[in-house]
Amino acid sequence: MSAPDLSQDTLYVGTSWKMNKTRAQAREFITAMSAWQGVSGVQAFVLPPLTALHEVTGRAKDKVDVWVGAQNGHFAANGAYTGEVSMRQLADAGAAVVEIGHAERRAQFSETDESVALKVRAALDAGLTPVVCIGESALLREQGGFVDFVMGQALQAMSGVSPDEAAKVLLAYEPVWAIGDEGQQATPHAVADVIASLHSAWPMSPVIYGGSVDAGNARDYLDLPGCGGIFVGRAAWEPEGFLELLGIARHVVNARKEIHLST
Ligand code: PGA
Secondary structure, three states: OOOOOOOOOOEEEEEEOOOOOOHHHHHHHHHHHHHOOOEOOEEEEEEOOHHHHHHHHHHHOOOOOEEEEEOOOEOOOOOOOOOOOEHHHHHHOOOOEEEEOOHHHHHHOOOOHHHHHHHHHHHHHOOOEEEEEEOOOHHHHHHOOHHHHHHHHHHHHOOOOOOHHHHHOEEEEOOHHHOOOOOOOOOHHHHHHHHHHHHHHOOOOOEEEEOOOOOOOHHHHHOOOOEEEEEEOHHHOOHHHHHHHHHHHHHHHHHHHHHHHHO
16 A cells, blocks of 8 residues: 655654653554544644554554654564564554654664665655755854755655655754753754755655744744645653644634635
């Protein structure tokens, strides 16, 4: 089965739990999310650790409108890759989405633009929606040329993707300097150019923004031209936080619809 085509009229709001949560905590999270019954124009996704994937898909099924996925997968279909899990195995385990090339994986697990491209291809072949992470370091941001750098990363990641398949890929722009506990919140102005450039180069692939997103700044990012959603860590690890962010996305979608109707 192939992954669904994504929509430019939808805001994608996702969270990766990184290496956090037991299965019991995952169950609690999804149970608390039952308040989210789905809203047209907003699509939630959750990427638990692999150990809780089954738990989360099982709990969410028919009850919560959320796509569930993994934080990584191997590009080979199968074989002697001790400790790895293939994209096909992820799909077989119930994943619909897979994150590829997060900055932590690039920095700590030698993920490269080449392996990212292979993984994007493998994910599409397995019928998964790839969430492809790209973003510049603090040094590059300081030196300049970072828009070209991020565009280059995206170009590599998309090198094996046909024009038709571009609508099945989420591009997650996450400046490395904005991610995690040590991260600095980016002003919307500082990230607007990259988002707009990615959007104009791949108009069918929604561009989502990540890096210290929270309830205080989410709307500012979502309002940027070409922004198709947000990708959140810490601020969405409690269900209340995630639900609040989904609510903000719903407001933005409704506001867009009103503007559309009045023009
Ligand atoms: P953060 O993480 O929201 O905690 O900064 C974002 C990410 O790593 O994708």
